[in-house]
Amino acid sequence: MQTIFGPINSRRFGTSLGIDLSPALKQCNFDCLYCELAPTSTVDAQTHSVLPKQIISDLKQHLDSKIDVITITANGEPTLYPHLLELIDSIDAIKKNTQTLILTNSATLVDAKVFKTLLKLDQVKLSLDAISDDVFKKIDRPHKNIDIKDIIKKVQEFSQVFKGKLFIEILFVHGLNDTKEEIQKLNDTLVNIKASRVDIGTIDRPPAYPVVGLSYKELHEISLLFDSSIPIHIASRVHAEPNNSTYSDKDILNTLDKRPLTMQDINLLFDEGSKKRLNSLIKNSKIVKKVVGNLEFFIPDTNLKRKLQK
Numbered sequence: 001m002q003t004i005f006g007p008i009n010s011r012r013f014g015t016s017l018g019i020d021l022s023p024a025l026k027q028c029n030f031d032c033l034y035c036e037l038a039p040t041s042t043v044d045a046q047t048h049s050v051l052p053k054q055i056i057s058d059l060k061q062h063l064d065s066k067i068d069v070i071t072i073t074a075n076g077e078p079t080l081y082p083h084l085l086e087l088i089d090s091i092d093a094i095k096k097n098t099q100t101l102i103l104t105n106s107a108t109l110v111d112a113k114v115f116k117t118l119l120k121l122d123q124v125k126l127s128l129d130a131i132s133d134d135v136f137k138k139i140d141r142p143h144k145n146i147d148i149k150d151i152i153k154k155v156q157e158f159s160q161v162f163k164g165k166l167f168i169e170i171l172f173v174h175g176l177n178d179t180k181e182e183i184q185k186l187n188d189t190l191v192n193i194k195a196s197r198v199d200i201g202t203i204d205r206p207p208a209y210p211v212v213g214l215s216y217k218e219l220h221e222i223s224l225l226f227d228s229s230i231p232i233h234i235a236s237r238v239h240a241e242p243n244n245s246t247y248s249d250k251d252i253l254n255t256l257d258k259r260p261l262t263m264q265d266i267n268l269l270f271d272e273g274s275k276k277r278l279n280s281l282i283k284n285s286k287i288v289k290k291v292v293g294n295l296e297f298f299i300p301d302t303n304l305k306r307k308l309q310k
């Protein structure tokens with residue numbers, strides 16, 4: 001069974017070699033409406049697993065110095081893998097300078113053993129799509145007895161003690177978690193979570209159920225509803241239509257002060273004249289670059305100085 005895939009060039013995480021901890025079938029404790037895998041009944045444990053010995057032997061054949069990150073994922077939820085601790089210890093023994101990353105839906109953080117195991121990784125990406133119990137149940141369709149309040153508590157706790165880079169991902173689905181009320185709740189939760197970056201995205205691939213994603217413009221509007229202290233990054237580009245809006249020097253400084261943007265965002269939002277104005281602000285050091293994770297953001301110099309003082 002093929003457990004290693006890639007490498008793929010991930011804009012967010014660099015050159016990534018993937019490990020699939022459930023290569024034979026989907027095994028997940030959620031049945032998300034937007035999942036790119038087919039719908040299935042949820043499970044709370046894996047019934048089909050590959051032994052760590054085989055994964056490590058496959059990994060050794062593919063790992064080289066060009067890989068930035070070994071990404072632990074699955075057809076389903078990777079933290080349901082019963083030998084996760086042993087696997088991570090074995091990867092650590094051979095990875096040298098390569099970083100380790102896991103992509104998880106966060107639900108198993110309530111399990112003390114998983115919580116402790118994830119602390120060993122260099123990077124962790126936790127999904128958090130909703131705060132309200134009804135919205136969470138509608139969008140993520142969790143296995144019975146999974147309670148969003150317990151998950152949020154553990155995500156907050158994890159962010160306090162984790163020494164590596166923590167990323168949070170929110171996937172927005174039209175008409176479900178994109179209401180002002182839910183965004184306010186997400187905001188109030190995220191201000192208490194210490195994350196390197198909060199990626200907001202939407203449905204980029206055919207979903208398991210008939211649900212609709214948001215446009216880039218809608219994601220941008222949502223990004224402005226979050227507190228400016230939260231490092232929001234718009235991760236979805238598939239539905240991105242250029243906006244070609246005109247920004248004065250003052251508009252550019254205000255926009256980037258509220259929400260730092262990447263060059264890709266700027267190319268989508270700014271018209272040609274505004275890009276020229278941005279370039280002269282960069283030349284005059286009024287706007288500077290700041291690297292967060294693997295991405296480069298443009299931010300007013302004054303804002304950066306304010307942040308550095310904190």
Ligand code: SF4
Binds near residue numbers: 028029036037
């Ligand atoms: S947690 Fe991931 S794998 Fe599981 S159903 Fe949701 S999107 Fe699919």
